Structures are given as C-alpha cells and as structure tokens.
Amino acid sequence: MMRVVSACKRVGSALLLCGLVGGLPVVLFSFGSPLPARWPSWGHIATDVRIGYVPSSLPGKFALAAGWVFWAFLTYEVIAEAHSWIHLHTSRHSSALGPLQPALSKLMAAIVLSAPLPGRGIAAASTPVVLSSTMLVQGNPPSLELEPPTPPVSLDALPTYVVKAHDTLWGIADRYLGNPLRWSEIAALNEGRSEGPASFGDPHWIYPGWTLVLPADATGLATTAADVGPASADAVPQGAEGSQAQQAAEGRPRINGTGPPSHRSRTEGPVDRAETHGKTTTGPHRSQEVPIGLGLIGAAVVVLLDRLRRVQQRRRPRGLRIKLPAEELADLEGVLRSGADTALLSDFEVGIRLFGLLVVDKLLSPAAAKVAAVRCRTDRLEFVLNGDATVSLPLPFVQVDGATWALPRDWRAHQTEATLRRLTDLDPPFPALVTLGAEPSGELLINLECLGSVSVTGADAAMVLQGMIVELGTGSWAENVDVIVVGHPNELKGLERVRQVPSLAGAVTIARRKLDEQRALLAQVGAVGTLEARLGQAAECSDLLVVVGLPPVVAAEPDASARLSELASEGDSGVVVLFAGDTPARWHIEADGGPLVLHGPADSSPLPSGDSDSEEAILPRQLPAGLLDGVDALVDTATDATGVPLCQPSTPETDAEAVGPYGGREPAVGAIEDFEVEVRVLGPVEVAGVARPFTRAFAMELVVYLALHPDGATTDRWSEALWPGRLMAAPSLHSTASAARRSLGVSANGVDHLPRSHGRLAVGPGVTTDWARLQRLASRDTPTDRRAALRLIRGRPFEGLRGGADWTVLEGVVASIEAVVVDLAVRHADWCLESGDAPGAEWSARQGLQISPYDERLYRVLLRAADAAGHPAGVEATFQELVRLVADDIEPLDAVHPETLELYRRLSRRTGARRGA
Known part of the structure; x- marks a missing residue:
C-alpha cells in the first residue's frame, strides 16, 4: 500500500511540475503575443502621454508579459533545482519566486524521495501486533544477517539535527554527510520516531522543530546524541536488536514489519528531543514526567487556575499572599x-466561535453548522461536519473533503479588531467538545452533544471518562454545561460545574426534569434542538446536562442506565450520558490500553472510528493518576481567599538542603553599589554587571533561579525548574552551568560569582536581585525609600523568561511580589494623598498595576487621586478602565468590588454637587 501511495505521489509531483513548465507557455500563447503588432514612434508615444491616451490592449499586454517573466523565473528555478539533484549538491534558495521556491523544492524532493528506500524490497513475514494495557509494541521481526553480527550501535551515540524551515532529507544529507544520496540512511534511522502526536513515516514530509537522528559520521553539527541521551521507547521499540532503527544504525538490511510504530508507555514521560536527557545523578530525583495528551486539557486547567488566582489576589487580605498548592498538588500543577x-x-x-458568527450573520444555517469532531493540527483546525456534506463555508474555511473544513490557525492575523471583539462576545456554540485522544497529526475532539449516549469499556475507561469530566468542568468553552457524576468515591467540591448524586436513579429524575423544562423553552423560541437554539442566539434555552456513570453504579443499576440512554436519544436533546461499562448506549468507545476504537450506528456521522487501516490510530490520553480529584483540589485551593504569611514557602522542601526563596540565608540586599551583579526580575528579565552576554540557552534562566534561592539549589531541583518534566543529560547541565559562570564572571577578589560545586549550585555574595532591594527598601517604610522601591518596577515580573518560568508561580515568588508591591504602592499612595500630592499617588498606583494589574485596591487609589486633583473626567475614565478589565479577564468569576462601586458613586455625587454649585 505504501509503495502505491509513494508511486502516486511521485507521478503526481512529476506531472504537476511538467504541467507548470510545459503547460504555462501553451496557455500564454493562446492569449497572443505580449509585443505590439507595430512598434509606435517616439512622437506617437509623446502625443499619447500628453493627451492621457491609454490603448485598451495595454493592460492585457502587461499581464501577458508578467506571465512570461514568471514562466522564465520558474523554468530557471526548475533547471537549477534539477541540476542540484543531478550533481548531488544543495541548491541555494533564491528569492525570485518568493514563497514558491520552497514549494518547488518540495515537489522535486517528492519526485526523488518517493522512490523505495534501500532494503524495502526485501519481503518480510507478517509480524503480529501485540497490544498491552500501556503501549503498542511491534513484535520482533525475523532476523536477516548477511554478515557476522556486530555489536549493536545505540541510538544515543548518534548525532542529531533539528529541522529548520525548507529543509529536506536530501539537503540535510548533503550538508552533514557529504552525499545527498545518503538521505535514505537518515530516513531509515528515524522510521517510526515520534514527534509529539506525529511520527516520522513519509521521508519527504518533515517539519521545522523535529529532531532527526543522523549516521555516526555526520559532521558540522552543534549537538550530538551525547547531549540527547538515550532514545526513548518510541525511538527504539522493544525488541531493539531487530528493530528498523537499530538495523539502520548497524548498517544491516532492514525488514519491514506490518504493525504500527510503537507508542510511548504511559509510565514514561514524553521526551523533548530538542533538549537533552538521560541524566544520571545521585540522590532523590524529583523530575515530574509529563503524560501524553495534556495539550488542551492542561491548558483548560491552567487558564482556569490563573483566572481564579486573579480573583484571589483581588480578595487577598493586606499583608498576606494568596494560598498556593503544596506537595503533590504542586507537582500535579x-x-x-x-x-x-x-x-x-x-x-x-x-x-469554534467563528461558526456561531457565521450563523449570526446568516452565512450558515443552524442545521448546517453542526460539528461532529475537531482535529487540532499544528497549522490548522479541521472541523468535521455532522450535517449535509454539500454545505459550503465561506473563507477563511477551506474544504478538505466533503464533510471536513480546515481553518488556518493564523487566520486572526488578517481580521479587524471589531471582528475579533464580536467573536469574544459570542457564547461557544459547541460546549460538549472533549478530547477523545491523539491522532499522529494532532488532538482529536468529539462533540458529545451529537452522540447522545456513549459507553466506554476497557482498562482505560475510567481514565478516558475522568479526562472528559475535567475538560467539561474547567474548559472555558464549556461554561454552559452542568456535569453530574455518579459513582465517584471521593467528594468533589472545587469544580463549580460538577456535582455528585448518589445513584443513577437520582440522575434520571434530574435529567427528566431538565428535558421537560428545556422542551418548553425551545417551543417558545421555535427551535428544534438545543444546538439550533444556541446557534440561533437563544442561549437561555441551550444549557447542556452531562451525566457520567462510573463503574460501581452502572453495573448495579442497569434499568436506570437504559432510561438515561433513552432520554439522551440520538443527540441534540440537551442531555448527554457517558457510562463506564457495557451498556445499551448509542455509541461505544473501546479503551483497552491500545488505540481507541469508536463504534456508532450504521448511518452515523463521518466521525473517525480508528478501526480501519485507512484511518489514523486514535491514541488515548495518558493522564496522571487521580486527575479528577487533583484538579478539583487545585481549583478548591485557588478559590481560598484567606491568604498565607509572606514568609511561608509555597511548597515544603523534600530536600532539607534545598531552601526556597523565603527561608535559609538572608537575601542579599542593599544599594546597587554594594553588589557587583544585579538580577532584575521586576519587569523584563535582565542581568546588570555581567562579564559577557548570555549566549547559551537557559544560562540566564539558571542565574535568575539561583539568585532567587540565595542558599542555592541541588542539581535535580534547578534542572527540574528550568526543564520541567524532562530528564537532562549531565553534560548539558554542566555546559549550562559553565556558560552561566562565564557570563557572570569573577568578583573583585577574584572568586567566581557562580562558584563550582558538586551536586548543587549557589551564587556568590556579590550577586543580588532588584526584588531583594525592593524588600529592603519597603521595610524601612520612609517616603523616600518607598518611592525608591517602586521605581525599581519596570513591568510584569519575569517578563521574557524562557520556558514560561512555571516555578515562579508554583514556588509563590510571583504571588509574594504581587502582595508586597501592592501593599507598598497603596501605603505610599495614601501618604501622597495625605500630603496633597495627587500625581504622586497616581504614579504609585500605576507602578503597582504593572505588577498586579487586577488588584482593585490600586484602582480605588486612582479614583481618589483623580478626585483629589479636581479631575472628574479622570474619575470616569478610571472606572471605565476597571469595568472593561473585569469584563474581559475576570467575569464571571468575580465582579467590580462593592467598596469600589460605593467609592465611585460617592465621588460621582460629589462631582455633580460641585457642578450644581
């Protein structure tokens, strides 16, 4: 099958190229010559210019001339590209054709690289595929040795290369192996290697950011596999002695298997191949492995937690910082x-909101806008419609096939601010979209509302359902969904949309009452179903109820399970039912540890089933154990507004020697002249006083981390902070520390600012931070010192720090900075107002808002400052600024504080009284 596909690609590419080069002149000749039949004299030209006469044939002639110029450039590029392939060198990218030149290179690569790889012609016995509860393992292929066996070459000893834009295997082989015909060796080495949800399979489709293993004799590379460490399970399948990649590394003929490429075990974290791993250290290792498939569900939880913590910060008692998760919860976050x-x-x-806008603008009927599934690819979203396959969508949607339409992920860059604002004001039209699993090309979401009732069986059934509950309970697109969970053993009290009932019979009563109420509302608006009501802007009639029955109760209440399936009917009823176990549901998901298989009615929508050789396998999300309880506890912690003392660490230290930013040695503080190096984090991160610029990735991040941990940190701790969830190779850790040491330089007494040490690192006494200086100045509490402290603020803390700096949130550093700065800004502003300095109070509040933009205490200061300055328009403008901020980033979790509303009304009445007088 693969040979047929490759041959078709090769023939198709060749025909397209010949058509462009040979067919374009034919088309141009059919429109005539671009040259005039008779050349005009200079006198005629001057007369025509003077009277403004333009011959009617002139635009057409110019267009023909442009077409011939384009054809000439195209032919030149084709000849140059062909010459490079014939003479085995890489063609230089020309700018003559702009973005068409890389496409031309891809066409040529498709013609050459679609040819069979060496060794693929060897027939192999069919190899069974063994499905375990955790991974797919391709059985060991039969061995074929044409020469005495040599010791196996481990893939971790081979160099690697990170793919850049416009790269091809031909060009990579030319640059680093000296012979472009060796591209097949690179393809063989990387066969089956996974890159996120995708895997290497087609040699002429490689993507920027992928990391390829190269043969051992590759030269001119910046990194080698010594930096990458051992290959992961997906790079070297079990039975490695006979695996394709291993045989390619040993120079042995490769035998094709028939099974799919191996899938990473759930007990293993994903490997970021752009970084290094394989670290060997002594002592406890705290690295948290990142399970597969957390892209959308992880983002939904993180965004919700960040929004809840904005509310926490707004409600924080003075002198305290917000409460953060500890121990296992901090690890889960x-x-x-x-x-x-x-x-x-x-x-x-x-x-998905764009679909709602199409309906609002009457470009699409509600009945035609039903989406059954969404594929999230790296460059586009693909929407699988559940309605009429003949529906036509307007741009920016592009049809993939009859029922599938693609939306480029960068389409917003070409839209106006007004259009984007309209989108944010719409309710999400498909609140029941949940992630089913990951296809090789990206995540796959299914619309539960279209399915009605679903049963999930197999060893992974509970994991699949818990992931769906978390997604529905945290996703911002699912705010109009109520989730009822039956059979979960622990109490859930954090997730607002999720509630528990003791039995399925109780859930039947709730579902029936919900349907009766909703049918009456739908009749009032004249809508057929909840989806049509929602897309028709009758959102009050379209709330969705999802009932989830977990294993203990489903088996114990078969009659209630059947009644719930009947209530859910064929979808779009307002009720969705999910069961763990074999029940008479309309749809069924097999989750037995391998790829997921989705079964539905014979006349069902065009949902991918995953059970056909023509379809991509749907791999289940590998989620952390106890995800539902953990996320519920995280949300519950994020809604606690009691606060904790500033000196309390955010997480207890499991390593007694590693002390966080709030304990151990007193932070280095004082005037800037008392120190030689200052790490500035109260705004865009920068380091003043360094000996040389930071050139290696993460060297500056290491200095920032250590400067905020004055007692130092173990290697395990700082590597986990900089590369969360990844195992780093010891040489890479050493080179990062060495690069940081060189950049910091030596102190006046000749000692390194980052002394060498075994197993842990700490900066020297000559290194401080602007955060430490602000703390010291704030503690003196004089007007001069307070103002000097606030002047240190340049923007949001840790802005521009590589990798997102999750540790600054999890360790409570950002929360402590926000608490100290807001309290300091309010104190100084109060003093300014008492002293009659309204501009000083406004400046103090604005400085605080750079650190904590959602804290309403600072807006109350701004209202008072504007009033004290006799500026009623300033009072109105400040209040409107706050209202917009709360509407965009806070609601519906919180609203403008009653104290702020009372202050605004009082100042407004005072302004009105002044005008009346």
Whole structure:
C-alpha cells in the first residue's frame, strides 16, 4: 500500500511540475503575443502621454508579459533545482519566486524521495501486533544477517539535527554527510520516531522543530546524541536488536514489519528531543514526567487556575499572599503546566466561535453548522461536519473533503479588531467538545452533544471518562454545561460545574426534569434542538446536562442506565450520558490500553472510528493518576481567599538542603553599589554587571533561579525548574552551568560569582536581585525609600523568561511580589494623598498595576487621586478602565468590588454637587 501511495505521489509531483513548465507557455500563447503588432514612434508615444491616451490592449499586454517573466523565473528555478539533484549538491534558495521556491523544492524532493528506500524490497513475514494495557509494541521481526553480527550501535551515540524551515532529507544529507544520496540512511534511522502526536513515516514530509537522528559520521553539527541521551521507547521499540532503527544504525538490511510504530508507555514521560536527557545523578530525583495528551486539557486547567488566582489576589487580605498548592498538588500543577498548549486553546476557542458568527450573520444555517469532531493540527483546525456534506463555508474555511473544513490557525492575523471583539462576545456554540485522544497529526475532539449516549469499556475507561469530566468542568468553552457524576468515591467540591448524586436513579429524575423544562423553552423560541437554539442566539434555552456513570453504579443499576440512554436519544436533546461499562448506549468507545476504537450506528456521522487501516490510530490520553480529584483540589485551593504569611514557602522542601526563596540565608540586599551583579526580575528579565552576554540557552534562566534561592539549589531541583518534566543529560547541565559562570564572571577578589560545586549550585555574595532591594527598601517604610522601591518596577515580573518560568508561580515568588508591591504602592499612595500630592499617588498606583494589574485596591487609589486633583473626567475614565478589565479577564468569576462601586458613586455625587454649585 505504501509503495502505491509513494508511486502516486511521485507521478503526481512529476506531472504537476511538467504541467507548470510545459503547460504555462501553451496557455500564454493562446492569449497572443505580449509585443505590439507595430512598434509606435517616439512622437506617437509623446502625443499619447500628453493627451492621457491609454490603448485598451495595454493592460492585457502587461499581464501577458508578467506571465512570461514568471514562466522564465520558474523554468530557471526548475533547471537549477534539477541540476542540484543531478550533481548531488544543495541548491541555494533564491528569492525570485518568493514563497514558491520552497514549494518547488518540495515537489522535486517528492519526485526523488518517493522512490523505495534501500532494503524495502526485501519481503518480510507478517509480524503480529501485540497490544498491552500501556503501549503498542511491534513484535520482533525475523532476523536477516548477511554478515557476522556486530555489536549493536545505540541510538544515543548518534548525532542529531533539528529541522529548520525548507529543509529536506536530501539537503540535510548533503550538508552533514557529504552525499545527498545518503538521505535514505537518515530516513531509515528515524522510521517510526515520534514527534509529539506525529511520527516520522513519509521521508519527504518533515517539519521545522523535529529532531532527526543522523549516521555516526555526520559532521558540522552543534549537538550530538551525547547531549540527547538515550532514545526513548518510541525511538527504539522493544525488541531493539531487530528493530528498523537499530538495523539502520548497524548498517544491516532492514525488514519491514506490518504493525504500527510503537507508542510511548504511559509510565514514561514524553521526551523533548530538542533538549537533552538521560541524566544520571545521585540522590532523590524529583523530575515530574509529563503524560501524553495534556495539550488542551492542561491548558483548560491552567487558564482556569490563573483566572481564579486573579480573583484571589483581588480578595487577598493586606499583608498576606494568596494560598498556593503544596506537595503533590504542586507537582500535579507542574505536570499540567508543562503539557499545556495555551496557544492551541486560544485558537480552538476562537475557531469554534467563528461558526456561531457565521450563523449570526446568516452565512450558515443552524442545521448546517453542526460539528461532529475537531482535529487540532499544528497549522490548522479541521472541523468535521455532522450535517449535509454539500454545505459550503465561506473563507477563511477551506474544504478538505466533503464533510471536513480546515481553518488556518493564523487566520486572526488578517481580521479587524471589531471582528475579533464580536467573536469574544459570542457564547461557544459547541460546549460538549472533549478530547477523545491523539491522532499522529494532532488532538482529536468529539462533540458529545451529537452522540447522545456513549459507553466506554476497557482498562482505560475510567481514565478516558475522568479526562472528559475535567475538560467539561474547567474548559472555558464549556461554561454552559452542568456535569453530574455518579459513582465517584471521593467528594468533589472545587469544580463549580460538577456535582455528585448518589445513584443513577437520582440522575434520571434530574435529567427528566431538565428535558421537560428545556422542551418548553425551545417551543417558545421555535427551535428544534438545543444546538439550533444556541446557534440561533437563544442561549437561555441551550444549557447542556452531562451525566457520567462510573463503574460501581452502572453495573448495579442497569434499568436506570437504559432510561438515561433513552432520554439522551440520538443527540441534540440537551442531555448527554457517558457510562463506564457495557451498556445499551448509542455509541461505544473501546479503551483497552491500545488505540481507541469508536463504534456508532450504521448511518452515523463521518466521525473517525480508528478501526480501519485507512484511518489514523486514535491514541488515548495518558493522564496522571487521580486527575479528577487533583484538579478539583487545585481549583478548591485557588478559590481560598484567606491568604498565607509572606514568609511561608509555597511548597515544603523534600530536600532539607534545598531552601526556597523565603527561608535559609538572608537575601542579599542593599544599594546597587554594594553588589557587583544585579538580577532584575521586576519587569523584563535582565542581568546588570555581567562579564559577557548570555549566549547559551537557559544560562540566564539558571542565574535568575539561583539568585532567587540565595542558599542555592541541588542539581535535580534547578534542572527540574528550568526543564520541567524532562530528564537532562549531565553534560548539558554542566555546559549550562559553565556558560552561566562565564557570563557572570569573577568578583573583585577574584572568586567566581557562580562558584563550582558538586551536586548543587549557589551564587556568590556579590550577586543580588532588584526584588531583594525592593524588600529592603519597603521595610524601612520612609517616603523616600518607598518611592525608591517602586521605581525599581519596570513591568510584569519575569517578563521574557524562557520556558514560561512555571516555578515562579508554583514556588509563590510571583504571588509574594504581587502582595508586597501592592501593599507598598497603596501605603505610599495614601501618604501622597495625605500630603496633597495627587500625581504622586497616581504614579504609585500605576507602578503597582504593572505588577498586579487586577488588584482593585490600586484602582480605588486612582479614583481618589483623580478626585483629589479636581479631575472628574479622570474619575470616569478610571472606572471605565476597571469595568472593561473585569469584563474581559475576570467575569464571571468575580465582579467590580462593592467598596469600589460605593467609592465611585460617592465621588460621582460629589462631582455633580460641585457642578450644581
């Protein structure tokens, strides 16, 4: 099958190229010559210019001339590209054709690289595929040795290369192996290697950011596999002695298997191949492995936690900082943050809202806008419609096939601010979209509302359902969903949309009452179903109820399970039912540890089932154990507004020698002249006083981390902070520390600012931070010192720090900075107002808002400052600024504080009284 596909690609690419080069002149000749039949004299030209005469044929002639110029450039590029392939060198990228030149290179690569790889012609016996509860393992292929066996070459000894834009295997082989014909060796080495949800399979489709293993004799590379460490389970399948990649590394002929590429075990964290791993250290290791498939669900949880903590900060008692998770909960949040794809979440939410806008603008009927599934790919979202396959969507949607339409993920860059604002004001039209699993090309979401009732069986049934509950309970697109959970053993009190009932019979009563109420509302608006009501802007009639029955109760109450399935009917009824176990549901998901299989009615929608050789396998999300209880506890902690003392660490130290930023040695503080190096984190991160610029990735991040941990940190601790969820190779850790040491330089007495040490690192006494200086100045509490402290603020803390700096949130550093700065700004502003300095009070509040933009105490200061300055328009403008901020980033979790409303009304009445007088 693969040979047929490759041959078709090769022939198709060749025909397309010949058509462009040979067919374009034919088309141009059919429109005539671009040259005039008779050349005009200079006198005629001057007369025509003077009277403004333009011959009617002139635009057409110019267009023909442009077409011939384009054809000439195209032919030149084709000849140059072909010459490079014939003479075995890489062609230089020309700018003559702009973005078409890389496409031309891809066409040529497709023609050459679609040819069979060496060794693929050897027939192999069919190899069974063994499915375990945790991973797919391709059985050991039969061995074929044409020469005495040599010791196996481990893939961790081979160099690697990170793919850049416009790269091809041909060009990589030319640059680093000296012979472009060796591209097949690179393809063989990387066969089956996974890159996120995708895997290497087609040699002429490689993507920027992928990391490829190269043969051992590759030269001119910046990194080698010594930096990458041992290959993960997906790079070297079990039975490695006979695996394709291992045979390629040993120079042995490769035998094709028939099974799919191996999938990473759930007990293993994903490996970021752009970084290094394989670290060997002594002592306890705290690295948290990031499970598979956390992109959208991790982003949903993280975004909700961040919004809840804005509310926490607004309600925080003075002198305290907000409460943060500890121990296992902090580890769970770290895992979720490491796997979260917030960019995908943003694109996904706006993309589904675009369907609602099409209906509002009457470009699409509600009946035609039903979406059964969404595929989230790296460059686009693909919407699988559940309605009429003949529906036509307007741009920016592009049809993939009859029922599937693609939306480029960067489409917002070409829209106006007014259009984007309209999208944010719409309710998400598909609140029941949940992640089913990951296809090789990206995450796959299914619309539960279209399915009605679903049963999930197999060893992974509970994990699949818990992931769906968490997604529905935290996703911002699912705010109009109520989730009822039956059979969960622990109490859930944090997730607002989730409630528990003791039995399925109780859930039947709730569902029936919900349907009766909703049918009456739908009749009032004349809508057929909840989806049509929602897309028709009758949101009050379209709330969705999802009932989830977990294993203990489903088996014990078969009659109630059947009644719930009947209530859910065929979908779009307002009730969705999910069961763990074999029940008479309309749809069924097999989750037996391998790829998921989705079964539905014979006349069902075009949902991918995952059980056909023509479809991509749907791999289940590998989620942390106890995810539902953990996320519920995280949300519960984020809604606690009691606060904790500033000196309390956010997480207890499991390593007695590693002390966080709030304990141990007193932070280095004082005037800047008392220190030689200052790490500035109260705004865009920068380091003043260094000997040389930071050039190695994460060297500056290491200095920032150590400067905020004055007692130092173990290697395990700082590596986990900088590369959460990844195992780093010892040489990479050493080179990062060495680069940081060189940049910091030596102190006046000749000692390194980052002394060498075994197993832990700490900066010297000559290194301080602007945060430490602010603390010291704030503690003196004089007007001069307070103002000097506030002047240290340049923007949001840790802005621009590589990797997102999750540790600054999890360790409570950002929360402590926000608490100290807001209290300091309010104190100084109060003093300014008492002293009659309204501009000084306004400046103090604005400085505080750079650190904590959602704290309403600072807006109350601004209102008072504007009033004290006799500026009623300033009072109105400040209040409107606050209202917009709360509407965009806080609601519906919180609203403008009653104290602020009372202050605004009082100042407004005073302004009105002044005008009346």
